[in-house]
Amino acid sequence: MENINEILNLDSEKNTSRFNKGEILQRAEENCSKAFFVKKGLLRSYTIDDKGKEHIFMFAPEGWVIADIESQEFKQPAKLFIDCIEDSEVIILDRGLLHKPDRGFDQIKKNETLLSRRVAVLQRRVIMLISASAKDRYESFLETYPKIPNRVPQRMIASYLGITPQALSTIRGEISRKK
Amino acid sequence: MENINEILNLDSEKNTSRFNKGEILQRAEENCSKAFFVKKGLLRSYTIDDKGKEHIFMFAPEGWVIADIESQEFKQPAKLFIDCIEDSEVIILDRGLLHKPDRGFDQIKKNETLLSRRVAVLQRRVIMLISASAKDRYESFLETYPKIPNRVPQRMIASYLGITPQALSTIRGEISRKK
DNA sequence: TTGATTTGTTAATCTACATGAATGCATAGG
DNA sequence: CCTATGCATTCATGTAGATTAACAAATCAA
Numbered sequence: 021m022e023n024i025n026e027i028l029n030l031d032s033e034k035n036t037s038r039f040n041k042g043e044i045l046q047r048a049e050e051n052c053s054k055a056f057f058v059k060k061g062l063l064r065s066y067t068i069d070d071k072g073k074e075h076i077f078m079f080a081p082e083g084w085v086i087a088d089i090e091s092q093e094f095k096q097p098a099k100l101f102i103d104c105i106e107d108s109e110v111i112i113l114d115r116g117l118l119h120k121p122d123r124g125f126d127q128i129k130k131n132e133t134l135l136s137r138r139v140a141v142l143q144r145r146v147i148m149l150i151s152a153s154a155k156d157r158y159e160s161f162l163e164t165y166p167k168i169p170n171r172v173p174q175r176m177i178a179s180y181l182g183i184t185p186q187a188l189s190t191i192r193g194e195i196s197r198k199k
Numbered sequence: 200m201e202n203i204n205e206i207l208n209l210d211s212e213k214n215t216s217r218f219n220k221g222e223i224l225q226r227a228e229e230n231c232s233k234a235f236f237v238k239k240g241l242l243r244s245y246t247i248d249d250k251g252k253e254h255i256f257m258f259a260p261e262g263w264v265i266a267d268i269e270s271q272e273f274k275q276p277a278k279l280f281i282d283c284i285e286d287s288e289v290i291i292l293d294r295g296l297l298h299k300p301d302r303g304f305d306q307i308k309k310n311e312t313l314l315s316r317r318v319a320v321l322q323r324r325v326i327m328l329i330s331a332s333a334k335d336r337y338e339s340f341l342e343t344y345p346k347i348p349n350r351v352p353q354r355m356i357a358s359y360l361g362i363t364p365q366a367l368s369t370i371r372g373e374i375s376r377k378k
Numbered sequence: 379t380t381g382a383t384t385t386g387t388t389a390a391t392c393t394a395c396a397t398g399a400a401t402g403c404a405t406a407g408g
Numbered sequence: 409c410c411t412a413t414g415c416a417t418t419c420a421t422g423t424a425g426a427t428t429a430a431c432a433a434a435t436c437a438a
Contacts, residue, residue, distance in 0.1 A: 067326055075330040077322065093319035128307050135314035140272035142321035143256065147246055149328040150361030151254040154425070174386065182329030187425050189387055353416065366395055368417050385434070
């Protein structure tokens with residue numbers, strides 16, 4: 021999505037916020053969870069389990085929207101943290117903004133498409149998680165998001181795949197040895 | 200969702216089809232993948248991997264819509280099979296029907312809500328898959344869908360959780376022994 | 379620059395879950 | 409009715425990936 025105005029009426033310049041690498045835009049347990057449109061940079065969302073381990077739910081590069089949809093939909097306190105992997109420019113979309121009554125027909129339709137696509141991506145991810153080995157999931161990740169690996173550390177990719185950094189390192193070793 | 204007319208204009212009675220337990224409504228590799236609204240009964244969607252093993256993506260009881268959204272969105276041949284776990288009454292929604300231009304404002308909005316909720320559910324599932332043990336995933340499944348276990352065989356729940364029937368049987372043994 | 383912290387890699391060990399096989403039960407079909 | 413097929417359970421064994429630890433390279437802070 022090149023232009024945020026396709027789904028929202030707003031002054032893009034005026035609403036843009038800047039954040040530095042490492043800054044946290046949303047913490048778990050916060051209520052009133054927001055959505056973030058990424059104009060520039062790279063964000064991620066993740067949970068932290070009881071053992072203090074991070075699990076990355078998604079990466080959001082330029083043009084993506086990132087949010088804790090579960091907590092929004094079920095009106096629960098957020099379960100996801102959201103922070104910056106790179107210095108980023110972001111439009112903060114609060115609930116009011118997202119469901120403004122003056123949204124046009126086309127904007128709602130555009131949002132419908134966006135949501136469908138998100139469902140499609142998640143469907144694929146779930147199927148990979150229940151049916152494929154760590155190695156297959158990694159290779160599929162590289163195909164689907166070829167630009168992400170250059171921008172994020174291995175350990176985050178491992179976290180996204182649901183394995184440890186060590187396991188990913190071993191897998192990468194095997195792959196490169198084979199070629 | 201009690202009433203399909205909330206998202207679609209159509210004569211519900213006229214469009215209802217009946218299927219028996221075990222009947223397959225959609226096969227992988229078919230293109231022109233459809234969506235199915237379940238009026239009565241229980242459907243499931245699943246993939247079959249290279250080793251011939253089934254992996255259940257979702258169950259759809261009364262009031263749910265089930266489809267291969269990935270293949271619809273990316274216009275690829277279906278990856279999911281859809282069949283009946285019980286005798287069922289179903290409204291078949293083809294692509295034309297779902298995106299009819301005469302959909303009203305409210306209907307699109309309703310569909311938007313439906314999609315958001317689906318994203319929320321999938322978000323939760325992904326997080327469980329990358330961060331929780333099989334036992335935790337099973338217990339979370341029981342809480343989230345307390346009525347499903349009475350209607351489907353254990354092996355299908357195992358498949359949904361991404362584990363083998365044997366592993367699920369062991370987990371169930373442990374749980375009941377503890378109480 | 380220097381020391382300190384983070385990152386990726388490798389290796390040894392451990393464990394959750396898979397695989398394969400045997401058994402008892404239920405259900406379905408002839 | 410009997411037999412066949414599918415389902416759940418249990419057990420023995422195998423394995424993918426977790427854990428722990430050690431080390432080198434890169435990055436960061438002072």
